Amino acid sequence: MTVLIPSYEPDERLIGLIHQLVAADNRDIVIVDDGSGDNYKRIFASAKQLGCTILTHERNMGKGRALKTGFHYIKKLSSKDGVICADSDGQHLPADIMRIADVVDRLPHHIILGSRQFTGEVPLRSRFGNTATRQIYKFTTGTAIHDTQTGLRGFSNDMLDWLCSIPGERFEYEMNMLLQARSAGYSLTEIPIETVYLEENKSSHFRPLADSFAVYLPIIKFSGASLLSALLDYGLLLLIHMLTANLLLAVVGARICSSLANYTMNRRFVFAEDGPSEVRRSMPKYFALVVLILTLNYGLMYGLNEMAHVPLLISKLVTEGVLFLLSFWSQRKFVYPKSTGSTSKKPADC
Structure with a gap:
């Protein structure tokens, strides 16, 4: 199983996640540096020393493009293993990443979504954004998904061609994925995970106005x-x-x-x-x-x-x-x- 982590201007939480993933299981880890710049080279160099593959964009191109860069690289490896996508800001616990990986092995042709339950202290903008997107997605498709914005997702290897073809360069890519999944023959399965927001989610690079507009x-x-x-x-x-x-x-x-x-x-x-x-x-x-x-x-x-x-x-x-x-x-x-x-x-x- 390969863990794919798109990353833009990460902090030490990325290194902490890598240490925990390596300790839990010796999985392949691919990180896409989405144009973070010189100030972050040290962090990516540390990740490389820990055995991660680092792919680099010369400029920031957006989360959707970073994911597709990773999918394209993994596809060329001709591996039969599935892919787990996780964020680099500490919001996805290693135990939850492993749970998603186990389900991918059992359910091919499914998109496995790590579904946050939004209990406890959740930043207002995150709670509102997820609620609005969830209702709009249900209205548009007739399908109820509890967490449409989760970045923790799992895919079987035979889905890589399709994942590379989905339009979208930034956060709208993940919504387009959900909108096109059923017509492409893939099912959606949600697995409950922990809801983790650190420092009021200040590390998020989601632009509330521009990216919300692109999603909708x-x-x-x-x-x-x-x-x-x-x-x-x-x-x-x-x-x-x-x-x-x-x-x-x-x-x-x-x-x-x-x-x-x-x-x-x-x-x-x-x-x-x-x-x-x-x-x-x-x-x-x-x-x-x-x-x-x-x-x-x-x-x-x-x-x-x-x-x-x-x-x-x-x-x-x-x-x-x-x-x-x-x-x-x-x-x-x-x-x-x-x-x-x-x-x-x-x-x-x-």
């Missing part, structure tokens, strides 16, 4: 595309209904136009699918989903507007709100799945 960006972009399409849909719905007094024609005509706009925005800007082959693959699935959503849309609106006599605009707002989550989940899972776990594809470089 896929959801923000999808919501923006949906809002623009919805405005177009609402306008056309009211216009066609005013001209024809035919609800079915208004719903179908408005949805055809807005779905074309929504498909283009999601393919280009949300799920980053482009090129003729991606269009041929995703377009039939997208418009099959449109037919399903349209059927549900009309059924719900008919029940609300024609039977319950709810005003048309309110009926539309309620219907779209109900179908928003289904649309996002379906597009991520079936239309733009990024199924990079397929063994038939050329291995991806990091």
Whole structure:
């Protein structure tokens, strides 16, 4: 089993963790110095003397890139062992790292998450950030995960190609991993670990505004595309209904136009699918989903507007709100799945 530690401007806690890992088990340890600079060379030199492999970025490139650098290196070793990712700031206890390693051996094709329970004294920004991300992830995917931001994660060796292909250079990489896991054929398993925050988590390099924005960006972009399409849909719905007094024609005509706009925005800007082959693959699935959503849309609106006599605009707002989550989940899972776990594809470089 290889322990991979991305590290930026570490302190002596990194050396303490290495000593404990070496004492507990003679595992391979790979550390990625993510552009820490000359002031930290002494710490990385000490880690190298303890038997660790040190990979160095000339400048800070972000945690996601550091992890992919490590995955790429481990992949070239042609080892069959799994990989455990841990942070360098003392928040992950050696005993918990070993527990995750044991589960990786028993559960291939799973992402093993060291799940903090957030009991005791937890810094306010950490508690709030984890709660917000957990709720947004559940809303987006329909899956509940207790700790979406944990840096303690375990992977079987056959997942390395996929791990190298996931987009994201900073902290958003770890969220993208969770968002794409199921479509790539991997399950998520949480293992409870100790919650450790040292000195109010001052050593964290997470930037609350910039990195939070990057983590939530896929959801923000999808919501923006949906809002623009919805405005177009609402306008056309009211216009066609005013001209024809035919609800079915208004719903179908408005949805055809807005779905074309929504498909283009999601393919280009949300799920980053482009090129003729991606269009041929995703377009039939997208418009099959449109037919399903349209059927549900009309059924719900008919029940609300024609039977319950709810005003048309309110009926539309309620219907779209109900179908928003289904649309996002379906597009991520079936239309733009990024199924990079397929063994038939050329291995991806990091």
